[in-house]
Amino acid sequence: MRSVIVGCGSYLPARIVTNDELARTVDTSDEWITQRTGIRSRHIAAEGEKTSDLALKAAQAALAHGGVAVDEVDLIVLATATPDQTFPATAAKVQAALGMTRGAAFDVQAVCSGFIYALSVADNFIKAGQARTVLVIGAETFSRILDWTDRTTCVLFGDGAGAVVLRAEEGQGTSEDRGILSTHLHSDGRHHDLLYVDGGPSSTQTVGHVRMAGQEVFKHAVVNLAEVVGEALAANGLTPGDLDWLVPHQANRRIIESTGRKLKLDPSRVVMTVDHHGNTSAASIPLALCEAVTDGRIQRGELVLLEAMGGGFTWGAALVRF
Numbered sequence: 001m002r003s004v005i006v007g008c009g010s011y012l013p014a015r016i017v018t019n020d021e022l023a024r025t026v027d028t029s030d031e032w033i034t035q036r037t038g039i040r041s042r043h044i045a046a047e048g049e050k051t052s053d054l055a056l057k058a059a060q061a062a063l064a065h066g067g068v069a070v071d072e073v074d075l076i077v078l079a080t081a082t083p084d085q086t087f088p089a090t091a092a093k094v095q096a097a098l099g100m101t102r103g104a105a106f107d108v109q110a111v112c113s114g115f116i117y118a119l120s121v122a123d124n125f126i127k128a129g130q131a132r133t134v135l136v137i138g139a140e141t142f143s144r145i146l147d148w149t150d151r152t153t154c155v156l157f158g159d160g161a162g163a164v165v166l167r168a169e170e171g172q173g174t175s176e177d178r179g180i181l182s183t184h185l186h187s188d189g190r191h192h193d194l195l196y197v198d199g200g201p202s203s204t205q206t207v208g209h210v211r212m213a214g215q216e217v218f219k220h221a222v223v224n225l226a227e228v229v230g231e232a233l234a235a236n237g238l239t240p241g242d243l244d245w246l247v248p249h250q251a252n253r254r255i256i257e258s259t260g261r262k263l264k265l266d267p268s269r270v271v272m273t274v275d276h277h278g279n280t281s282a283a284s285i286p287l288a289l290c291e292a293v294t295d296g297r298i299q300r301g302e303l304v305l306l307e308a309m310g311g312g313f314t315w316g317a318a319l320v321r322f
């Protein structure tokens with residue numbers, strides 16, 4: 001059985017914040033942010049606009065794009081590090097807002113790798129025969145957990161949501177089949193203090209703020225991503241030359257370009273949205289994927305590699321034939 005992506009959708013909050021606007025409140029500049037990260041602007045949720053609100057709009061767009069009715073959905077897997085509340089799961093709120101009263105809904109927490117983790121979980125539900133149609137969502141309001149006085153982190157992130165609809169389809173078991181060919185997940189909790197939030201219900205009873213050792217994260221990201229990308233290709237007997245597209249997690253232009261170079265991919269085959277989205281954590285891959293599907297770059301039958309790395313550390317990759 002193969003999990004085929006039959007629809008995708010996304011949603012970005014209306015408000016766009018440029019680097020120049022940030023430079024009015026913290027000691028930074030458009031030049032510094034653009035040179036080090038590639039980010040020029042990001043979307044920030046309005047007051048009262050919650051992760052579930054963004055997720056719902058992305059989910060509705062994905063269902064409409066795929067021509068899938070809500071009552072066909074068996075499962076919602078939602079990746080987020082910024083849930084509306086500690087519980088219930090944001091996925092359950094989306095389920096209710098969609099008017100879905102059957103099936104199951106839960107959240108997955110792997111920070112920036114969250115969408116790859118959620119996709120992997122959903123794929124395994126389909127392969128195990130426990131679900132036929134699954135909504136996989138990545139949604140974040142990272143603006144709520146940023147320390148807006150810390151220039152080393154607040155310039156990097158944005159808010160948004162993206163979603164895909166997976167559907168079970170029979171396959172021949174070859175890399176020519178449409179659908180998810182394989183997923184590859186990793187974590188190494190020894191590095192939990194290089195990228196984390198300094199709060200939480202069990203530790204401080206506060207929400208906390210993002211803290212990061214940027215250079216350390218950068219070094220690990222480049223190495224781990226190269227490894228997992230190689231693992232995904234080898235597992236399918238493929239080489240970088242077989243790839244049509246790389247849709248990476250959008251954290252930093254330099255990390256993305258480094259992975260693209262290692263794969264010897266033409267830069268025009270690497271989907272880049274970090275310039276206008278910033279790092280939207282679990283939302284970044286489905287946002288980028290959706291942009292490239294909607295504007296006609298990614299075509300049916302093409303081979304797409306998704307990869308991400310995030311706090312934990314967590315990292316992973318997925319190979320998908322569209």
Ligand code: ACO
Nearest residue numbers: 028032036112151152155214215217218221251252309310
């Ligand atoms: N504006 C101006 N100056 C700044 C800013 C800013 N926004 N932020 C930091 N600086 C200063 C620092 O204070 C430092 O000044 P100093 O030399 O006087 O001490 C100087 O710039 C250099 O700081 P570095 O941290 O060495 O800068 P670096 O080149 O490493 O770039 C960055 C920082 C962009 C965070 C980079 O390390 C990076 O991209 N790391 C990856 C982290 C990441 O992407 N995390 C996202 C989550 S994980 C993931 O998604 C992969």
